[in-house]
Amino acid sequence: MTYAGLNSAKLLIGGRLVDAEGGATYDNINPATEASIGVAADASAADVEAAIDAARTAFDTTSWSTDVALRVRCLRQLQDALAKHSEPLRALATAEVGLPTKIIHSTIDGPIEGIGWVADLLEKYEFSQDYGMGDIPGFGAHRWVEREPYGVVGAITPWNQPFQVNLAKVAPALAAGNTVVLKAAPTTPWCASAIGKIVAEHTDIPAGVFNVITSSVNDRGEELITDPRVDLISFTGSTAVGRRIMKLGSETIKKCFLELGGKSANIVFEDADFRGSIGLSTFMVCLHAGQGCATLSRLLLPRSRFEEGVQFAAQMLSAMPYGDPLDPNNVMGPLNSERHRDRVEAMVERAKAAGGTPIVGGSRPKQFEKGYYFEPTLFADMPEDSEIVRNEVFGPVLVAVPFEDDEDAIRIANDSIFGLSGAVFSGDHERSKAVARKIRAGTMIVDGGIYYGHDVPFGGYKQSGIGRESGKLGFEEYLQVKALCEPA
CATH class of the missing domain: 3.40.309.10 (Aldehyde Dehydrogenase; Chain A, domain 2)
Structure with a gap:
């Protein structure tokens, strides 16, 4: 197996595959051999700024958040394109993550199938629910509740199962109508940049709706957490880092969806x-x-x-x-x-x-x-x-x-x-x-x-996290709830 063509040293920002600022790169190390297998783009703070700006602009000015049919079509395009590249994606994950080929199919093919499940859910999901007439004397009103996307999602993903977690966050976040900045773990950049390359070359996802940042340092994630233009942080990783994310996110009262550690x-x-x-x-x-x-x-x-x-x-x-x-x-x-x-x-x-x-x-x-x-x-x-x-x-x-x-x-x-x-x-x-x-x-x-x-919510109690990933509940993590009423 070969991953030629997907080992990208590019960022995806505003719909374009671009170099990091100054052409900066860093070595991607194979954990089985300790040898460099190539380079990844090493994003700067300015690159993260540009990605957030692109995501904010796309959410505020395009029809992505309201056009369900467009989102369904783009998700199915993404699933089809990833499926066609599944063999090089498996080779890539083995090389940079160290995943044994014995288990690689379930960690690559399963998440790709999950995009289809999310698209199916989106097609039938009721974004508006009627609550009927209010019963307050003299104030009769018709009430209903609508669900709408948060806005810009900062998805910060781990190195242990990067491809699976990347898609577990990106697919429902996009399906819900959000725009996304995906920030990869430093040691597994290609599992994210490959998705960015496929989005740019094989889907109709509008420019700025999906952006990918790779970097040799974790600080690029903190810039997402503290930026007020980012509305939600979806993080998978250690409990220690989850605590820090909650502290940093509190400055802007940002929703932090955290899937953390365990000792099961x-x-x-x-x-x-x-x-x-x-x-x-x-x-x-x-x-x-x-x-x-x-x-x-x-x-x-x-x-x-x-x-x-x-x-x-x-x-x-x-x-x-x-x-x-x-x-x-x-x-x-x-x-x-x-x-x-x-x-x-x-x-x-x-x-x-x-x-x-x-x-x-x-x-x-x-x-x-x-x-x-x-x-x-x-x-x-x-x-x-x-x-x-x-x-x-x-x-x-x-x-x-x-x-x-x-x-x-x-x-x-x-x-x-x-x-x-x-x-x-x-x-x-x-x-x-x-x-x-x-x-x-x-x-x-x-x-x-x-x-x-795909349909079962995953997440923990206590310091193992806040929120649920996968299933209908996982999709709804990326939706706000708005109650509306009008005169009877």
Whole structure:
């Protein structure tokens, strides 16, 4: 596979593919080889200013916000064009993200299909709802509620699943009638610039409606957050950055839609299929090297079968195939950057220093001369208040924690600042459902059911975020609500 033609070193601003100010570029590094695979445009503050201006002008002066038929047509054009380029897009994502080819189809083809789902929703969506006559004596009035776009959306996306998240934000934001400035993560610029190139060359999306910024620094995102011409920030990333976005956005009372981190618990009861249930956690912490916000990185096991469960987990992690993401046998590739590999390694080393001994893994694998790899790692029976148990690692690290009974499992699962996802497994399905309802998380796997889908809202409780992505609720995050009334 090749990504030739999509590895763009251009920004998309005001409908034109342009160089960054002064022709500035930076190297795009392949995390599996540590080698540069090309360059990306390195936007300046002036470039961001130009992109915001283009988006503001397009929203204020074009029919994009009111022409539903145009939006539907453009979304279907975008879906068709992306589908025709799906093979080079998969190659591009493997090269700059480190996504293994074993899982690449679902992370590229699925999001492209999702654009069609959003277009279908848009065609049938009722933007106006009649509330009937008011009943205030002497003030009879006809009331109705309309939904309308916010205006300019600043979409700030992560490096772990950039193509999927880019489209999960851009498609509903555009469908709702907003204009968008998409700001890519520094280490995954091409997954955004490729979409910009396809929009410019294969769709009728008006100039300025969709803009793409790539940059070697995160500051370009802060410029979006603080600019009063930007009406909504849609961010996916760490909870720490989410807190900063809320602070910066408060200066203009800007809506901040945040999908943040997690430390999700997989509760496996004594009567569950132990191997299968534990296997979900071991697979998830290795899938894309554990770089997923909803990863089930806490494995809660009954005290009566704890040692047995830890042995199963250790066996599975030890047998997990990982390495070159181009090898179709590998479930796990490298971590996305040297900086992030060092962060994961530092957390593991602190756990060791605190008295923890990895049952499996715990260091950089010695068989790779290059690449930001880290071994699948398992800790067991660490104190509940330890960093490795409580904080998101965002790497291939699983922590096994014992519990005494159902209420203790619920307590441990909820004893977290996060509430993004979770799972419950039991031989008694009603028991599983009852426990799942008591977990304060936005998505729950009950005895193996998979919640992911274009129509299912995704998001978290507590410090895992504000708002929902995907589904009708995800679409409505990008719509304002206006109540109107007229004399009876």
